[in-house]
Amino acid sequence: MPSKSKAPVFESWGRYPKLDVRLEPLFWTDEYPRGTRLPPSVLAVGMGRSYGDVCLLQDGTLLSTRGLDRLLHFEAGTGLLRCESGVTLDQILQFAVPRGWFLPVTPGTKYVSVGGAIANDVHGKNHHVAASFGNHVPRFELVRSDGARAICSVDENPEMYYATIGGMGLTGLIAWAEVQLRPIASRKVRYTAIKFSGIDDFLAISSSSRSECTMAWIDCISQGRAFARGIYMQGDYSEVVEPKKVSPKPRLSVPFDFPSWALNRTSMRIFNELYYRKQLRQQVTGLIDYEPFFYPLDSVLHWNRIYGKRGFLQFQCVIPWRYGRDGILAILETIAESGMASFLAVLKVMGEIPSVGLMSFPQPGITLALDIAIQPEVTFPLFERLAEMTRELGGRLYPAKDACMTGQQFRSFYPQWEQFAAYRDPAFTSAFWERVTADA
Amino acid sequence: MRRRRSQIDSLEERPIEARTERTGRSGRSKRAMPKTILVLGATSAIAQAWMRLLAPDGASFFLVARNAAHLDSVAKDLVTRGAAAVYVETSDLDETAAHTGLLERAVGALGTLDCALIAHGVLGDQAAGERDFAVAAGSLQTSFLSPVSLVTWLANYFGRQYHGSLVVISSVAGDRGRKSNYIYGSAKAGLNAFLGGVRNRLDREGVQVLTVRPGFVATPMTAHLPQGPLFATPDAVARDILHAIEHRRDVLYTPWFWRWIMALIRVIPEWKFKKMDL
Ligand SMILES: NC(=O)c1ccc[n+]([C@@H]2O[C@H](COP(=O)([O-])OP(=O)(O)OC[C@H]3O[C@@H](n4cnc5c(N)ncnc54)[C@H](OP(=O)(O)O)[C@@H]3O)[C@@H](O)[C@H]2O)c1
Numbered sequence: 105m106p107s108k109s110k111a112p113v114f115e116s117w118g119r120y121p122k123l124d125v126r127l128e129p130l131f132w133t134d135e136y137p138r139g140t141r142l143p144p145s146v147l148a149v150g151m152g153r154s155y156g157d158v159c160l161l162q163d164g165t166l167l168s169t170r171g172l173d174r175l176l177h178f179e180a181g182t183g184l185l186r187c188e189s190g191v192t193l194d195q196i197l198q199f200a201v202p203r204g205w206f207l208p209v210t211p212g213t214k215y216v217s218v219g220g221a222i223a224n225d226v227h228g229k230n231h232h233v234a235a236s237f238g239n240h241v242p243r244f245e246l247v248r249s250d251g252a253r254a255i256c257s258v259d260e261n262p263e264m265y266y267a268t269i270g271g272m273g274l275t276g277l278i279a280w281a282e283v284q285l286r287p288i289a290s291r292k293v294r295y296t297a298i299k300f301s302g303i304d305d306f307l308a309i310s311s312s313s314r315s316e317c318t319m320a321w322i323d324c325i326s327q328g329r330a331f332a333r334g335i336y337m338q339g340d341y342s343e344v345v346e347p348k349k350v351s352p353k354p355r356l357s358v359p360f361d362f363p364s365w366a367l368n369r370t371s372m373r374i375f376n377e378l379y380y381r382k383q384l385r386q387q388v389t390g391l392i393d394y395e396p397f398f399y400p401l402d403s404v405l406h407w408n409r410i411y412g413k414r415g416f417l418q419f420q421c422v423i424p425w426r427y428g429r430d431g432i433l434a435i436l437e438t439i440a441e442s443g444m445a446s447f448l449a450v451l452k453v454m455g456e457i458p459s460v461g462l463m464s465f466p467q468p469g470i471t472l473a474l475d476i477a478i479q480p481e482v483t484f485p486l487f488e489r490l491a492e493m494t495r496e497l498g499g500r501l502y503p504a505k506d507a508c509m510t511g512q513q514f515r516s517f518y519p520q521w522e523q524f525a526a527y528r529d530p531a532f533t534s535a536f537w538e539r540v541t542a543d544a
Numbered sequence: 545m546r547r548r549r550s551q552i553d554s555l556e557e558r559p560i561e562a563r564t565e566r567t568g569r570s571g572r573s574k575r576a577m578p579k580t581i582l583v584l585g586a587t588s589a590i591a592q593a594w595m596r597l598l599a600p601d602g603a604s605f606f607l608v609a610r611n612a613a614h615l616d617s618v619a620k621d622l623v624t625r626g627a628a629a630v631y632v633e634t635s636d637l638d639e640t641a642a643h644t645g646l647l648e649r650a651v652g653a654l655g656t657l658d659c660a661l662i663a664h665g666v667l668g669d670q671a672a673g674e675r676d677f678a679v680a681a682g683s684l685q686t687s688f689l690s691p692v693s694l695v696t697w698l699a700n701y702f703g704r705q706y707h708g709s710l711v712v713i714s715s716v717a718g719d720r721g722r723k724s725n726y727i728y729g730s731a732k733a734g735l736n737a738f739l740g741g742v743r744n745r746l747d748r749e750g751v752q753v754l755t756v757r758p759g760f761v762a763t764p765m766t767a768h769l770p771q772g773p774l775f776a777t778p779d780a781v782a783r784d785i786l787h788a789i790e791h792r793r794d795v796l797y798t799p800w801f802w803r804w805i806m807a808l809i810r811v812i813p814e815w816k817f818k819k820m821d822l
Contacts, residue, residue, distance in 0.1 A: 129764075129767050131589065131763075131764045131767075132613075132614050132617070133617070134613055134614075171589070171764075174617050174618070174620065174621035175620075175621050175624040175625060176617065176620045176621065176624060177620065177624055178624050188617070199625070
């Protein structure tokens with residue numbers, strides 16, 4: 105066999121940090137650890153849709169699970185699907201939607217793997233009624249670096265089950281998992297979009313909403329009267345039975361990196377203005393396909409290239425109710441004052457149902473998520489400030505989106521980290537984990 | 545040799561659809577999708593992607609591969625996606641003496657055969673093969689003699705049946721010998737010539753013989769190579785293969801641009817070619 109030459113590069117979705125990684129593709133669930141002569145540190149990765157460095161590893165090997173894409177069993181009566189961990193949510197939808205089933209929980213992109221969805225215990229627009237992804241994963245198989253394979257569920261190896269859900273991939277390789285799907289009658293979602301003029305307006309609409317799926321787009325550039333205005337979106341699966349075809353493949357793609365000046369404060373302001381004004385009436389209702397409702401950005405492949413080569417940072421915090429309203433306002437003000445723009449900022453109320461993972465991010469309160477292009481002198485100090493504010497407000501940041509939080513901050517956001525560390529596989533680590541535990 | 549044969553799952557209540565009548569024996573018209581399918585080397589990534597395209601229509605499969613655990617997960621995937629029945633047998637296809645029994649069991653299980661795909665092959669260790677003939681011979685056994693043995697039996701079967709598609713995965717590497725992989729290339733070149741002859745013989749019996757010549761495909765076989773822009777996905781190659789079966793093609797270059805790349809490579813005069821680094 106020809107020897108290994110240049111390693112393929114692997115970037116996370118935010119394209120920062122850029123690390124020299126080695127990628128080893130897996131094609132079968134029994135390939136690790138047998139037969140692979142690997143250096144001691146490894147980390148399983150799926151689609152690389154985490155924004156920062158939880159899916160990266162320097163001086164180690166990333167085990168790509170994309171080749172673990174087999175569906176192993178489906179119970180048509182109950183909607184329980186067993187599949188290998190590299191199967192993407194997109195592949196599940198292609199299989200399940202025509203059969204009348206949908207994902208129990210979905211993040212804003214369907215291009216994530218089941219393994220990644222478990223490892224980061226992702227949440228979506230229905231968090232307030234369905235909690236996070238792990239709540240719908242009754243069982244999975246975990247492969248440890250010593251070759252031990254364990255079925256994990258609330259009954260079998262429960263500690264490993266709770267540690268792996270939201271465990272950032274550090275407990276071992278997830279070989280396969282079971283996902284409990286939910287029934288749907290059609291592809292359509294009955295939605296309502298309501299304009300709001302500020303955070304109190306948002307909270308009032310939020311508390312009166314009875315919808316299964318809710319989230320809000322918020323303008324975080326405009327100041328003065330337009331400050332914290334936005335559009336609240338809510339939706340429910342249509343109950344009218346209709347044929348359910350497979351989605352077409354997206355046609356649009358960003359073919360190259362945008363130059364760094366393309367997204368500046370002015371273009372962002374124009375975007376935010378248009379986005380808010382595009383909806384003329386106070387309230388709009390309609391019936392739309394699930395694709396634009398759940399995955400508006402998936403219709404443009406490689407949209408992360410609009411931030412240019414330097415990449416971008418994502419900030420996502422959850423602030424508990426105690427400080428929720430004022431805390432979010434303070435954070436929004438800090439962002440607006442910094443002059444750093446974000447064109448898609450999302451606000452959502454998180455529900456009370458606890459996540460099952462030991463390290464899961466969600467907690468009751470308000471969550472805010474936004475992207476900011478990297479301009480080193482401004483972006484990093486801003487993120488430092490935002491992380492510190494989050495800590496003071498009793499909130500926490502989401503490791504799947506993070507590239508900046510300090511070890512001290514991480515350990516105060518997740519005081520259970522030491523308990524978790526006991527379940528980490530000694531061979532599994534990540535750039536994130538190294539970063540936040542180095543000074544512990 | 546380990547041999548295992550079992551029916552993973554057969555949804556008896558779903559009858560296998562009657563095959564639609566074929567128009568003309570060797571006409572150019574589009575044909576129905578194959579429903580009873582034999583796959584040799586069924587754990588190949590290209591074969592898996594191709595079978596996934598057919599499973600949702602309720603095709604029945606007889607799968608042969610040498611790794612029982614891998615074969616089991618492939619079979620489960622097909623059953624989950626809607627295959628009517630999946631039979632598996634574990635066999636090292638280098639053992640040509642076992643082929644007749646194996647193929648008879650496949651036809652016995654499926655009842656009839658619309659299509660056979662031969663997908664197994666090894667890239668082999670070129671450098672080791674240059675030093676040691678035994679290594680080269682092993683590679684030729686898997687990538688040339690084994691398919692030849694299987695095609696011999698299948699050609700007679702399809703010829704008697706007067707219909708069917710015999711699909712064999714060869715490679716663009718067979719179009720011209722080059723220093724980096726001529727052992728593998730010569731196996732594929734031999735296969736190309738052999739299949740050309742079989743096609744010439746069977747066309748008049750209404751049988752399609754399809755030689756598939758993929759370029760670079762991102763599969764375990766090429767996982768050790770740096771992936772460039774010329775790499776196709778197994779799914780794209782699988783779609784091309786299915787299209788070529790439906791349209792009764794003879795030789796398929798996939799993705800399409802390889803037909804032109806190889807046409808250029810073939811016209812380079814030998815005195816020049818021998819000095820090139822390919
Ligand atoms: N990938 C490419 O770039 C490329 C390009 C041109 C042509 N091709 C051809 O495409 C075909 C499929 O290859 P692939 O790309 O899909 O790679 P692959 O996934 O590695 O498939 C090769 C398959 O052949 C099987 N095999 C090898 N020796 C065998 C034996 N003695 N008995 C039974 N099975 C055996 C392997 O089984 P094990 O897993 O048990 O070893 C494996 O499933 C091959 O004929 C290859 O030459 C590939």
